[in-house]
Structure formats: structure tokens, C-alpha cells
Amino acid sequence: MSxxxxxxxxxxxxxxxxxxxxxxxxxxxxxxxxxxxxxxxxDIQAEYGQLTAPTEILDEDVQLTEVDLGMVLGGDGTILRAAELVRDTEVPLLGVNLGHVGFLAESEREDLDKTVGWVVDRDYTVEERLTIDVKVWLDSTLLAHTWALNEAAVEKADRQRMLEVVMEVDARPISSFGCDGVVMATPTGSTAYAFSAGGPVVWPGVEALLITPISAHAVFSRPLVVAPDSILAVEILSRNAANGILWCDGHRSIDLPPGSRVEVTRSNVPVRLARTHDTPFSERLVNKFQLPTQGWRGPANQPPEQAANGGILP
Known part of the structure; x- marks a missing residue:
């Protein structure tokens, strides 16, 4: 079978x-x-007419469980939406970046032909990325239950007033303060919203959860990195009657009334990403953010051809 x-x-x-x-x-x-x-x-046919290759339709001609791999053409947002589609299956995703930074993507537009070749030859490995389980409570009522690959971000709903919150780790309060929001993220999400909020970059192989306040009015508002089996929570205080909103991976939102509580734990359902070459995360970080590395000499036993190339193999 093909x-x-x-x-x-x-x-x-x-x-x-x-x-x-x-x-x-x-x-x-x-x-x-x-x-x-x-x-x-x-959408493609409306723009270009009939496709040049016969194409099956998902959920009509074929089911997702019969798919070998998903190729995602776009930016990180497109990959995040694709992850939502395949999450309950074992279908891995291989992203081709057509956006800006594209941290979740494996290759760039100029490598499209080679990427298709890798897919044809099965020249890729599959890695599992940690995801988070997200619950929203109001008193003892469960308002919503969802998940995220990158982050669950609690934000203020009204521009005019701050959100008053309490941060909690493992059923113990850490600090209360007014803020624009709080980001609870995975290592994969550490280079996304949490990074913009001032959080640390965490290597994808690290098993951990992150919590990062956004523009907090507090003496202690440092980002925290906690154990992967920790329980993170953010409670929306009622003292200024401000409403919040929860965004999961930037495209699923849930209204948060005063008094609501968002709990985040590690999910037991990962997202699978296909990798076509063993590029170290440090190299990916340098390339994506165009970080300066001039002057680096590298380890003493580094091969001469690598040292001559600034430490990066072609």
C-alpha cells in the first residue's frame, strides 16, 4: 500500500x-x-485551479490514522494548529518554515525539494515534545479543559486595568501581584510567548514546566522553572473585579471571570515532531535569532574544517 x-x-x-x-x-x-x-x-483550487497531482481528502477518502506523516507549510502558528489536528494519533509533523522565526519548523522554503526527498526516503527521526494539560475552575465547577504545546497564557481582558493574580506551585502560593498576565509554558514554548515575556530559553530535551509573569508590579516577579510533575496554578483575584482571558497556543481562548483558577500539569499525550537532521538546539538557536558568535574558537580537539567554519559544520 502506498x-x-x-x-x-x-x-x-x-x-x-x-x-x-x-x-x-x-x-x-x-x-x-x-x-x-x-x-x-x-482554497488552492480557487486560486490556482485543479491540482497537478491527484489528492485524497482527509476524513472522506482516508482517515488520519492511515496517514504516515504530516508536512506543514507555514509558520509556527500553522504547525500549532496542525498539532491540534493530529494530537490524538501517532502522526508526526514535519514543518517547512514559510513564516518568520519558525522554531517548530524543520526546514526552510529553499529546502523544499530536499525535504520532500527526506520524506520519500523516510530519512527522518521522530521526537516527542512535552505538552500541558490545562483546566479552568470557578469554585468547584470545571469551566474548561484543554491543552497546549507551547503555553497557556493568562492575560488581562481589559486594557484599562491590571489583572490581580496569585501564582502557585504544588499547592503553595508563591506571590500575588498586579500584572498584564502570566505565561505557563513547556520547554518547546520557551522560545515563544514566554521568551517575549522575559523567560529563560529551555532546551527541548529538558523535562520541566515554566511560569513567567508579564509586566508584573511586584518586587519578586522572576520566571520560574519547576519539575515536570509540578502543578502550576494562577488564580484571578476578585479585589478589583478585573476579568482575564486564557489563550492556549495563541488560538484557543477561554474567558476568566474574577475568582477563576487556571491549573496546568504535564499532559500524558505528547506531540510528535519529525526531524530530518541532528542539528543541535544551540545551533538552531543561533540561526533562528541570528546571534553573534564571532571569535568563538571551540573545543581544543575540534576538527580543523569545523574550526575554519566558525565552529559550525556546513
């Missing part, structure tokens, strides 16, 4: 739709079966 590859594109970008056409054509030529969601396919 392998089926799900192609997910950000159809709001013409570059992503053009890339999707290329990928489907190359997969079909290599004997694989491209699969798309009906809406994505219809």
Missing part, C-alpha cells in the same frame, strides 16, 4: 499554496499519496 502524506498549508499565504502544489506533485511522482483537508484543497 504511503499517505498529509499536506497542511497556510492557505492565507500564496507562497504556502504554491508550495503545497509543488509538494503534492513531487509526492505523487515518487509513488506516495498526497492527502489534504477539503477546505485547504478548495
Amino acid at each position: 504511503r499517505r502524506i498529509l499536506v497542511i498549508a497556510h492557505t492565507g499565504r500564496s507562497a504556502a499554496m504554491a508550495a503545497a502544489q509543488e509538494v503534492c506533485t513531487q509526492l505523487h511522482a515518487a509513488g506516495l499519496v498526497p492527502v489534504m483537508r477539503r477546505k485547504d484543497l478548495e
Whole structure:
């Protein structure tokens, strides 16, 4: 049976739709079966006409459990939405960055042909990324239950007033303060919203949870890195009647009335990401943020060809 590859594109970008056409054509030529969601396919057909390769429709011609891998064409936001689609399956995602930083993506647009070749040859490994389970309570009532790959961000709903919160770790209060919000993140999310809020960069292989206040009016408002089995919580205090809002991975939101409580724990359902080469995370960090490394000499036993290239192998 031919392998089926799900192609997910950000159809709001013409570059992503053009890339999707290329990928489907190359997969079909290599004997694989491209699969798309009906809406994505219809958006591309409305822009470009009929696809050049026959394409199966997800949930009509084929089920997600029959898919071998998902290729995601877009930025990190597209990959996060794709993760929501495949989370309850064992389908790994391989991202091709068509956005800006693209930390979750494995390759760039200029490497599209090579990436398709890696998929055809199964020249990739799969790693599991820690996710978080998120619950919203009001007194003893469970208002919502969701999850996140990057972060659960509690934010103020009204621009005019601060959010009054209490941060908690393992059923013990840490500090209360007024703020713009609090980010509870995974190591994967440490380079996303938590990074913008001043949190630390945590290597993806580290098992931990992060909690980072946003613009806190407090003497102690440092980001915290805690054990992966810890229970994080943020309570919305009622003293100024301010409402909050919870954003999970930037695209799922839940209203937080005063007195509500957001609890975050490690989920037992990971997200699987496909990797095509063993690039160290430190190198990815340098490349994505274009960090200066001039003057680095490297370890004493470093191969001469690597030292001559500034320490980075081609």
C-alpha cells in the first residue's frame, strides 16, 4: 500500500499554496499519496485551479490514522494548529518554515525539494515534545479543559486595568501581584510567548514546566522553572473585579471571570515532531535569532574544517 502524506498549508499565504502544489506533485511522482483537508484543497483550487497531482481528502477518502506523516507549510502558528489536528494519533509533523522565526519548523522554503526527498526516503527521526494539560475552575465547577504545546497564557481582558493574580506551585502560593498576565509554558514554548515575556530559553530535551509573569508590579516577579510533575496554578483575584482571558497556543481562548483558577500539569499525550537532521538546539538557536558568535574558537580537539567554519559544520 502506498504511503499517505498529509499536506497542511497556510492557505492565507500564496507562497504556502504554491508550495503545497509543488509538494503534492513531487509526492505523487515518487509513488506516495498526497492527502489534504477539503477546505485547504478548495482554497488552492480557487486560486490556482485543479491540482497537478491527484489528492485524497482527509476524513472522506482516508482517515488520519492511515496517514504516515504530516508536512506543514507555514509558520509556527500553522504547525500549532496542525498539532491540534493530529494530537490524538501517532502522526508526526514535519514543518517547512514559510513564516518568520519558525522554531517548530524543520526546514526552510529553499529546502523544499530536499525535504520532500527526506520524506520519500523516510530519512527522518521522530521526537516527542512535552505538552500541558490545562483546566479552568470557578469554585468547584470545571469551566474548561484543554491543552497546549507551547503555553497557556493568562492575560488581562481589559486594557484599562491590571489583572490581580496569585501564582502557585504544588499547592503553595508563591506571590500575588498586579500584572498584564502570566505565561505557563513547556520547554518547546520557551522560545515563544514566554521568551517575549522575559523567560529563560529551555532546551527541548529538558523535562520541566515554566511560569513567567508579564509586566508584573511586584518586587519578586522572576520566571520560574519547576519539575515536570509540578502543578502550576494562577488564580484571578476578585479585589478589583478585573476579568482575564486564557489563550492556549495563541488560538484557543477561554474567558476568566474574577475568582477563576487556571491549573496546568504535564499532559500524558505528547506531540510528535519529525526531524530530518541532528542539528543541535544551540545551533538552531543561533540561526533562528541570528546571534553573534564571532571569535568563538571551540573545543581544543575540534576538527580543523569545523574550526575554519566558525565552529559550525556546513
